[in-house]
Amino acid sequence: MVRRSYIGDMMIFRAQQDIPADTELKFGYISGLEELDERQSKLKNYGFDCDCQVCEAEKNTSAKKMKRRMAISGEIVDIFEKGESNSLQTYTKLLDQMEATYVNLPSVEYRRAMITPLTNLITGCLTSGLPLQVIELVHRLLLALGFEIKVTKSSFRVLQWGFLIDEIVVSLVDLCDAYADVNPRLLADAEGVAKKCYLIMCGEDITWEEAYGRDKKKNGTRSGMGMTERTEDLVEGVEGLKFV
Numbered sequence: 001m002v003r004r005s006y007i008g009d010m011m012i013f014r015a016q017q018d019i020p021a022d023t024e025l026k027f028g029y030i031s032g033l034e035e036l037d038e039r040q041s042k043l044k045n046y047g048f049d050c051d052c053q054v055c056e057a058e059k060n061t062s063a064k065k066m067k068r069r070m071a072i073s074g075e076i077v078d079i080f081e082k083g084e085s086n087s088l089q090t091y092t093k094l095l096d097q098m099e100a101t102y103v104n105l106p107s108v109e110y111r112r113a114m115i116t117p118l119t120n121l122i123t124g125c126l127t128s129g130l131p132l133q134v135i136e137l138v139h140r141l142l143l144a145l146g147f148e149i150k151v152t153k154s155s156f157r158v159l160q161w162g163f164l165i166d167e168i169v170v171s172l173v174d175l176c177d178a179y180a181d182v183n184p185r186l187l188a189d190a191e192g193v194a195k196k197c198y199l200i201m202c203g204e205d206i207t208w209e210e211a212y213g214r215d216k217k218k219n220g221t222r223s224g225m226g227m228t229e230r231t232e233d234l235v236e237g238v239e240g241l242k243f244v
């Protein structure tokens with residue numbers, strides 16, 4: 001997956017890996033978080049039917065599985081919005097059931113429907129002071145996006161990069177905050193990965209310190225500029241939820 005930007009009439013592509021000559025590059029015209037039919041209808045304006053691996057995988061998923069996935073998605077939003085449950089276990093169980101509706105590997109089809117629930121939970125756990133759960137959930141988000149990671153007591157490494165979505169930088173910064181609390185030895189590695197994602201997505205990392213640097217955070221002036229703020233997708237009230 002590549003990101004695209006412009007300087008005047010020059011188009012710039014950035015990728016997270018070396019690309020052999022003559023490779024066809026595919027990039028997102030729209031946010032990857034919409035439903036398949038919504039995405040396809042938006043893409044009609046561009047005059048093509050998207051046949052990227054994610055759309056193809058969804059088209060090949062049975063109606064029964066899609067229906068089940070949507071039902072679970074609705075159920076999660078419902079209990080978030082009503083504040084019905086502050087039990088992480090309840091949400092995790094629903095996420096497991098949702099994950100079971102995917103038939104392809106996450107490296108082929110990222111778990112689109114799991115992203116918003118996961119980022120909501122990460123925020124909730126962060127504000128509830130549960131760094132271990134934040135770590136677990138950010139790891140799960142990375143796996144859902146097709147990343148392969150290797151975590152030991154003293155290192156955090158990405159073995160295979162996955163799909164890059166805007167929310168990933170904020171979640172990796174949350175991971176850094178949690179590691180700073182629980183295992184500071186992993187902080188430098190995690191921050192390196194977060195910064196690399198930022199570089200791929202923004203095209204520069206000169207503003208990294210300004211946006212997400214840890215010094216800035218200490219002074220309470222971290223701005224997160226240039227990136228989509230997590231709060232856009234937050235279900236109302238989730239920041240007030242105290243998870244147990």
Ligand SMILES: [Zn+2]
Nearest residue numbers: 050051052055
């Ligand atoms: Zn597509």
